[in-house]
Amino acid sequence: MAFEMAQKVLFKHCDPAGIVFYPRYFEMINDCVEAFFDHLGHPFEKLHQTGAVPTAEISTRFTAPSRHGDQLTLGLDVTRLGRSSLGLTITAQCAGETRFTASATLVYITPEGRPAPWPEALRASLEPHVKGQENGE
Template sequence: MFVHRRDVQIQWGDCDPANIVYYPRYFEMFDDSTSIMFEAAGFPKQDIVRKYGLVGIPMVDTRAKFHIASTHGDWITIESRVESFKRSSFEVTHRVFKAEALAIEAFETRVLVGRHPDDPARLKSAPVPAEIIARFMQG
């Protein structure tokens, strides 16, 4: 299974007045981590959209469990992986480590979408290409 890790330093603007990361900032980091993971696997988002005629890969569900807070100047490691694929959707897990400790567990469901063939003003789910599934599942 393909796993991507990246180190992120917490910035002043990530924090609330108590100097703790404001939780929506983590979801921005997770969104970036998914895009960066796909690029590291050889599938930059712009290429996927163009090659497969997609509009995007929106998030349709997300949640997180917060175990340890981070503050300005801390370094965290975000470990991202695709846990499973369905016909047009996939599940992503992000695990955030502060030093060696698990700080956050986050989960996303994303769907590949393109234009509806009968009405270009509407969106329609698109199947996940086999080459993407193979790359993420083999590692």
């Protein structure tokens, strides 16, 4: 089952035409990723004391506009868990309509900014969420 997060489209997300300005979707994606790590018991505020998980790559397909007041549901699936990387798919839906789908790769890094293996406890928390692919890079 995908991790889900509710997101109301707020005024701050919209352009003058009243639709979501596309960079705001990337903020929503990051909020969903952060909420997922909270759900795992590894909140960013603790994780970022000893490392970080920046987005190394992201690809997004926008399929329908979202408007001020829409109630989105962002679903996050873990598609791959590598030695230091994590593949994700994030989909936003509203009333059964897909608004965007994004594929992203996060990388666990040291405070010096170098890729490093996932800490054992974090890897153990991520493994049950991997969908349809063998672990490893």
